[in-house]
Amino acid sequence: MSRFKNKQGKETPKVSTASLPDIVFMLLFFFMVVTVIRQKETLVDITLPQATEIAKLQNSRKTEHIYIGQDRRATTHEAPRVQINDKFIQVDDIHFTIADPAKDDDIIALEVDREVSMGIVTDVKTEIRKANRLKIHYMANQDYEK
Numbered sequence: 830m831s832r833f834k835n836k837q838g839k840e841t842p843k844v845s846t847a848s849l850p851d852i853v854f855m856l857l858f859f860f861m862v863v864t865v866i867r868q869k870e871t872l873v874d875i876t877l878p879q880a881t882e883i884a885k886l887q888n889s890r891k892t893e894h895i896y897i898g899q900d901r902r903a904t905t906h907e908a909p910r911v912q913i914n915d916k917f918i919q920v921d922d923i924h925f926t927i928a929d930p931a932k933d934d935d936i937i938a939l940e941v942d943r944e945v946s947m948g949i950v951t952d953v954k955t956e957i958r959k960a961n962r963l964k965i966h967y968m969a970n971q972d973y974e975k
Contacts, residue, residue, distance in 0.1 A: 869894065869914075869915060870915055871896050871901075871912065871940075872896075872900065872901055872902075872910070872912050872915070872916075872917065873896050873897070873898035873899060873900060873901060873909075873910055873912050873942070874898050874899050874900075874901055874942065875896060875897075875898045875940055875941070875942045876942055876943050876944070877940065877941075877942075877943065877968055877969050877970045878941075878943040878969050878970070879969065879970055879971075879972035880969035880970070880971070880972055881972050883969060883971050886936065886938070886966060888936075891932075891934070891935045891936060892935065892936045892937075892938050892966075893913075893927065893932070893935055893936070893937055893938070894913075894938045894940055895911065895912070895913055895923075895927075895937060895938070895939050895940070895953065895957075896911070896912040896913075896940045896941075897909055897910070897911050897912075897939065897940070897941045897942065897945050897949060897950065897953065898910070898940075898941070898942035898944075898945060899942065899944075900917075908949075909942070909945045909946075909949055911923065911949075911953060913926055913927065914926075920949065920952045920953060920956060921956070923953060923956035923957065923960070924956045924957070924959035924960040925960075927957065927960045927962055928959075928960040928961070928962075930961075932962070933961055933962060933963075934964070935962070935964070936964045936965075936966055937957055937962050937964065937965045937966070938966050938967075938968055939953070939954075939965060939966070939967050939968065940968040941967070941968075
C-alpha cells in the first residue's frame with residue numbers, strides 16, 4: 830500500500846499587490862487620453878437671431894437640440910432642413926423621433942437660422958407638442974446694441 834503525505838507545511842505564495850496602484854493609474858491615464866468627447870456636428874448653417882433678454886439654460890445635460898436652417902452641402906437655395914441628432918428629418922416625423930415618456934421633462938432647444946420663415950418653426954413646434962414635450966427654448970445671441 831502506498832502512503833499519502835500530508836502537505837500541511839506548503840502554502841501557496843501570496844500575490845504581491847505593490848504594483849496594483851501603478852496599473853490602475855496607468856489604465857486611468859490611458860482612458861483619459863484616448864476618450865473622445867463627442868460633439869454634435871451641425872449639418873445646417875445657422876446664424877442665430879439677436880435678442881435683448883436672454884436667460885441661460887440651467888441644466889444643459891437635459892436638453893435636446895433641434896436645428897433648422899439651410900443645408901451646408903446644398904449648392905442652390907433650398908427649403909430649410911430640420912436636423913436632430915446628426916441627421917436630417919422630415920417635419921412630420923419629429924414627434925416619432927423625440928417621443929420618449931422618460932424625457933418628457935427635458936428641454937427642447939430650437940436653434941433656428943434668422944432667415945428661416947416662422948411657418949416651418951410653427952410646424953416643428955406643433956410636432957413637438959404631439960410628442961408631449963412642452964418645454965421649448967429658443968436659442969439666440971445677446972444683442973449688445975441698445
